[in-house]
Amino acid sequence: MAHNPPARLPVPNEAQINRDLLGPLFKTGPKYYVMLAVLLAVTGMVFVAWFFQLAYGIGMAGKNRPSFWGLYITTFVFWIGISHAGTLISAILRVVQAEWRRPITRCAEAITTFALCTGSLFPIVHLGRAWLFYWMVPYPNSRYLWPNFQSPLMWDFIAINTYLTGSVTYLYLPMIPDMAVARDKSTGWRRKVYRILALGWRGTEREWVRLEKAISIMALIIIPVAVSVHTIVSWDFAMTLMPMWRSTIFGPYFVVGAIFSGIAALLIAMVLIRKYFKLELYLQPIHFDNLAKMLFAMSLLWFYFTFTEYLVTWYGNEAPEMPVFWSKISGRFAPLFWLMVVCNFIIPFPILAIKKLRTIPLIFFASVCILVGMWLERFLIIVPTLTHPYLPYNYGTYWPSLTEAAIASGTLGLFVLLYFLFAKFSPMISIWEYQEGLQVAAKHAGELAEPTFAGQTVPGDVHPGH
Amino acid sequence: MPQWGMTVDLDRCTGCEACVVACHAENNLPVVGPEQAAIGRTHQWIRVERYWEGEFPNIRARFMPVMCQQCDAAPCEPVCPVNATYHTPDGLNAQVYNRCVGTRFCANNCPYTVRYFTWFTPEWPSPLNEQLNPDVSIRTSGIMEKCTFCVQRIRRAQDTAKDEKRDVRDGDIQPACAQACPAKVLVFGDLSDPDSQVSHLAHSRRGYRLLEELGTRPRVVYLKEAGA
Numbered sequence: 099m100a101h102n103p104p105a106r107l108p109v110p111n112e113a114q115i116n117r118d119l120l121g122p123l124f125k126t127g128p129k130y131y132v133m134l135a136v137l138l139a140v141t142g143m144v145f146v147a148w149f150f151q152l153a154y155g156i157g158m159a160g161k162n163r164p165s166f167w168g169l170y171i172t173t174f175v176f177w178i179g180i181s182h183a184g185t186l187i188s189a190i191l192r193v194v195q196a197e198w199r200r201p202i203t204r205c206a207e208a209i210t211t212f213a214l215c216t217g218s219l220f221p222i223v224h225l226g227r228a229w230l231f232y233w234m235v236p237y238p239n240s241r242y243l244w245p246n247f248q249s250p251l252m253w254d255f256i257a258i259n260t261y262l263t264g265s266v267t268y269l270y271l272p273m274i275p276d277m278a279v280a281r282d283k284s285t286g287w288r289r290k291v292y293r294i295l296a297l298g299w300r301g302t303e304r305e306w307v308r309l310e311k312a313i314s315i316m317a318l319i320i321i322p323v324a325v326s327v328h329t330i331v332s333w334d335f336a337m338t339l340m341p342m343w344r345s346t347i348f349g350p351y352f353v354v355g356a357i358f359s360g361i362a363a364l365l366i367a368m369v370l371i372r373k374y375f376k377l378e379l380y381l382q383p384i385h386f387d388n389l390a391k392m393l394f395a396m397s398l399l400w401f402y403f404t405f406t407e408y409l410v411t412w413y414g415n416e417a418p419e420m421p422v423f424w425s426k427i428s429g430r431f432a433p434l435f436w437l438m439v440v441c442n443f444i445i446p447f448p449i450l451a452i453k454k455l456r457t458i459p460l461i462f463f464a465s466v467c468i469l470v471g472m473w474l475e476r477f478l479i480i481v482p483t484l485t486h487p488y489l490p491y492n493y494g495t496y497w498p499s500l501t502e503a504a505i506a507s508g509t510l511g512l513f514v515l516l517y518f519l520f521a522k523f524s525p526m527i528s529i530w531e532y533q534e535g536l537q538v539a540a541k542h543a544g545e546l547a548e549p550t551f552a553g554q555t556v557p558g559d560v561h562p563g564h
Numbered sequence: 565m566p567q568w569g570m571t572v573d574l575d576r577c578t579g580c581e582a583c584v585v586a587c588h589a590e591n592n593l594p595v596v597g598p599e600q601a602a603i604g605r606t607h608q609w610i611r612v613e614r615y616w617e618g619e620f621p622n623i624r625a626r627f628m629p630v631m632c633q634q635c636d637a638a639p640c641e642p643v644c645p646v647n648a649t650y651h652t653p654d655g656l657n658a659q660v661y662n663r664c665v666g667t668r669f670c671a672n673n674c675p676y677t678v679r680y681f682t683w684f685t686p687e688w689p690s691p692l693n694e695q696l697n698p699d700v701s702i703r704t705s706g707i708m709e710k711c712t713f714c715v716q717r718i719r720r721a722q723d724t725a726k727d728e729k730r731d732v733r734d735g736d737i738q739p740a741c742a743q744a745c746p747a748k749v750l751v752f753g754d755l756s757d758p759d760s761q762v763s764h765l766a767h768s769r770r771g772y773r774l775l776e777e778l779g780t781r782p783r784v785v786y787l788k789e790a791g792a
Contacts, residue, residue, distance in 0.1 A: 155705040156666060157683025162604030164677050166668035226666015226681065226706025233646045233665055243663075244647070251645040251669055338673040339639050339778055484672060488775055489630065491613035492677040494604045 109536060110379055119525040119532075120283055122375050126522075137518060140511025147504040148223060156226045160499035165484040169498045169506040170224035171334075175476040176359070177217025177509070178258070178331050179352075180469075183360030184210030184265060185324035187389070189317040198388055200535040201380045204528045205371055206364050207269040212516040213363070214262045216509050221254070223505060250333045257323075257330045264323050268316045274299050274309065275530040328356040335479060341418040342411060342483050351403040358396035358442075359472035362465035365389055367517070369462045371526050380527050383458065390461045393468070394450035401443045404475075421486040421493075431482050434474050441471025566732065567655045568713055569755035570739075571765040572629055573787040576747045579627035583610050586744030587631075590714060592700050594686030607680045609711040610741050629749065631741070632657060632678045632711035633774060633782030640670035640679065648708070655755075655783060656713055664707040671708060675775050679710045713752070714739035734760040755783070 110118065151158040161168045184207040191199035222231045234245050234255045245252050278299035281292035299305060332352035335343040345351075365386065372381040411423050426435045446464040449455045485494045498506070587593065593607040600606070610631040617624045638657045641649050648664040651657060671679035685705040688696065696702065699716040703709050714737075721736045734753050742750035753762030765771070770787040 155684040157600075157605065157705070160603070161668075161683075163606075163671070163680060164604070166671045166681065221667075224667070226664070226668065226708070227704075230665045233663070245645055246642070246647040248642040249645040249669070250643060251667055255645065334669075338643070339675050339780075340672065487677045488675045488778075489613060489677060491611075491615065491628075491630075497603075 112533065115529060115533065116279070116283065118375075118377065118380070119527050119529050120280060122521060123280060123523065123525065124284065124288075130522075133518065134515075137511050137515035140508050141515050144505050144508035144512055147501045147508070151223070151501050151505070152228060156224075158499060159224075159502040159505075160497050161502075162494060162496065164487045164492050164494045165481060165496035167224070167480050167484060168496055169477075169502045170220045172473065172477045172480055173506040173509060174217050174220035174224070175331055175352075175480075176473045177213045177220070177513070178328060179356035179359045179472060179476075180363045181210045181213035181217060181261070181265070181360065182324055182328060182353075182356040183213075183364040184208070184269070185320050186357050186360060187364060189268070189320045189324075192313070192317045193321070197535060197538065198385060200531045201377075201527045202364070202368065202385055202389070203272065203531065204269075204524070205367050205526050207265065207272075208517060208520050208524075208526070209360070209363055209367060210265040211262070211269050212513055212520065214258065214265060215516060216513040218258050218262065219509065219512075221251070250330065250337045253330045254334060257327045261320075261323050261327045264316070264320050268313075268320050271309065271313050271316060272528050272531060273524055275301065276525050276528060279529055280525075325353055328353045335483075340483050341416070341486065341488070342422045343479070345407060347403060347407060351407060354396060354399045354403055355472055355475060358393070358400050359469055361389055361393045361396060362468035362472070365393065365461055365465040366469070369458060369465075371521070375521075375526065377527065380532065386458050386461050387456055390450050390456050390464075393446065393461075393465070397443060397446045397450060397468070404439075404442075418486075418488050421490070422482050425482045425486060426478055431478060435478055438471045438474040438478060441467040442475065443471075565653050565756070566754040567756040567783075568634070568718065569655070569753065569762055569766060569783040569785065570631075570634075570713070570742070571751045571762055571768075571771070571785045571787055573749045573751075573765070574626075574628060575770070575787065575789050577612070577627045577629060577749045578747055579612050579614060579625065580746065581612050582744045582746060583629055583741035583750065584608055584612060586740040587711075589695070590697055590700070590740035591712070592686075592696050592702055594682070594688070596684075600683070605681075605683050607682075607709070609678075609680065609709075628786075629741070630676060630678060630774070631784070632713075633676055633780065633784045634711075634713060636781035636783065637779060639673045639675065639778075639780055643669045643673050645669070654718075656715060656718075657710075658712070658715070659708060659710055661701060661703050661707050661709065666706040666708065668708065675778055675780065679708055682707055682709060714741075734762075 159168065159170065187199065187206040188203040192203070222228050225231055233243075234252060236245050245255075247253075273295070274297055277292050278296040278301065281289055281296045284292055329349040329352065332348035336345055336348035338344060368381055368386065368389075372378060408423070408427075411419050425431050445467045449460045449464040481496050485496055487493070587608070587610045588595065591609060593609060596605050596607065610629055613628045613630055615626045615628070617626055634655060634657045636651075636655065638649075638651065641651060641657065645667060646663055646665055648660045649657065649670050650660070666681070668681055671677070671681060682703050682705050686702065697716075699720070717739060718737050721732050725732045725736065732754075734757065737752060739750070739752050742752045751762050751765055753760040755763055755766060757763060765787060766785040768787055770789055771785045772788065773782045773785060776782075
């Protein structure tokens with residue numbers, strides 16, 4: 099094992115941390131308003147298109163018989179997948195006490211919350227009578243009408259609400275001390291808002307103990323919840339009779355795909371945050387490198403699941419499944435299918451596997467490819483099956499309409515808008531956790547030969563077993 | 565409790581589609597026009613599927629009327645999140661239009677693809693709006709619908725029989741499609757009555773059920789001579 103001298107970067111002091119991380123909350127440049135206007139316009143497009151769909155009927159979306167589902171459900175599954183970024187990175191890394199997680203957790207948890215907000219719009223947008231969506235809520239009523247608890251959609255509704263509640267709590271808990279810092283540094287109406295959100299935080303020993311305990315409990319709870327959410331989303335398909343949907347591996351396949359796209363989304367967010375908030379000192383190459391390795395593992399897992407799924411279908415050679423299979427491999431959907439394989443495996447594989455290529459710009463490029471590929475994956479699960487039902491007389495086609503495309507693509511704007519506003523409101527790197535990391539590092543300096551603490555090292559510095 | 569069922573004699577079907585027209589008239593099915601039809605938005609609670617057999621010149625057209633199979637183990641029922649589709653005690657797979665929120669999950673899980681969705685509020689240009697059947701509700705936009713076995717005719721026949729203090733007789737009830745069929749392909753009746761015509765036909769050695777291997781236990785029995 100090579101013994102490179104540890105390449106240390108300067109450690110920011112408390113004043114500098116506060117300036118760097120709290121700065122974006124109080125300083126607003128002209129660029130900010132331009133970006134805000136663009137995002138509001140894109141989000142506005144979503145709601146205008148949705149208004150027309152509500153006014154004229156769900157027929158404004160390009161769906162038909164037999165393709166009763168299309169872009170909306172594809173995009174729904176896509177966003178729920180993205181939401182797995184926060185949970186995995188933050189909760190799992192917290193539980194295993196990986197020190198390098200510290201500057202990453204906040205932006206990851208925020209992705210979970212806002213991707214869920216965006217994704218959970220879709221099952222409502224998709225309804226024929228969207229204004230009646232609350233009939234899925236089990237509320238007491240005079241006619242004793244209850245939702246059907248046998249329906250996977252009902253499980254979805256419950257799972258997503260649980261996940262949303264859990265992830266908002268999990269995002270908020272570690273924010274409390276930061277809200278207190280923001281309260282102490284701000285004036286006027288901002289001070290009032292932060293005072294409410296800081297919940298009277300004073301930073302006593304007892305408060306810290308309780309906070310740490312609450313965070314560890316939430317981290318443990320949120321992991322199984324996240325796994326169950328995407329498993330249940332997969333059951334929307336796997337519980338049916340339809341060819342190439344009724345697959346027993348859909349649960350883990352979807353969870354792997356979700357974590358895969360989630361890490362990619364997190365990397366994209368981190369690159370942008372690092373660039374625009376000038377946080378090079380906090381988000382260092384080692385963070386990207388570590389996440390890229392996880393992304394590589396997920397890419398391999400995704401390929402393994404996809405290969406297994408298609409090989410078994412082909413070998414089984416069942417009459418109803420083969421038209422769906424061939425439409426993806428060599429038929430009408432083949433260009434999309436092979437683009438998916440290129441985006442999810444062929445491009446990311448060398449970038450993430452070869453150390454020299456694992457640079458921040460290339461990781462960013464691979465992550466964008468993966469998001470495109472994972473969106474295509476969901477589309478290719480939904481549409482080819484629906485357009486090739488059992489009775490061949492009913493084979494159909496599906497082309498998204500303008501309304502549908504505007505809503506589905508515009509929610510990217512909605513998500514970025516929510517994330518963007520959040521970055522104005524809360525430090526994107528958890529200040530206290532970061533400082534705690536520095537303290538841990540200082541305490542162990544000289545004691546531990548494995549300096550993996552809060553971004554104080556560059557990749558060449560890590561020597562397991564040294 | 566009667567158990568309603570139907571037989572479809574494929575050896576008799578000429579593919580004339582009189583059943584389709586009769587169904588449109590009886591059940592207030594909207595006619596959506598050529599543009600909507602081209603993108604797969606027609607309403608045909610019963611449709612005649614046409615398959616070609618062999619190569620030209622030795623080619624034969626095969627016709628198969630397909631309507632809701634009223635499955636005993638209907639895959640559409642458990643997936644509805646609001647219980648808008650359920651099973652009646654007399655074996656009908658019922659759709660409650662008022663309760664439907666339009667997730668379309670039921671249609672995705674129907675292996676026969678016999679569920680039809682109302683994409684837009686249906687319109688009938690005058691004077692066609694004057695010929696709507698008052699016994700059948702007009703469906704609003706955004707809900708799922710499908711063949712009901714002409715439940716309005718079943719209930720009316722049961723009411724009449726009750727008024728006349730007798731049981732419903734075999735042949736009292738005819739769904740619109742069966743009534744219109746010139747070749748007598750479609751026979752409707754009570755499968756729990758061993759003497760009904762439909763029971764006799766359903767037990768014919770020519771009988772089979774559509775996609776039986778899926779375990780949906782359809783109430784519709786198709787009749788077809790092997791090799792004919």
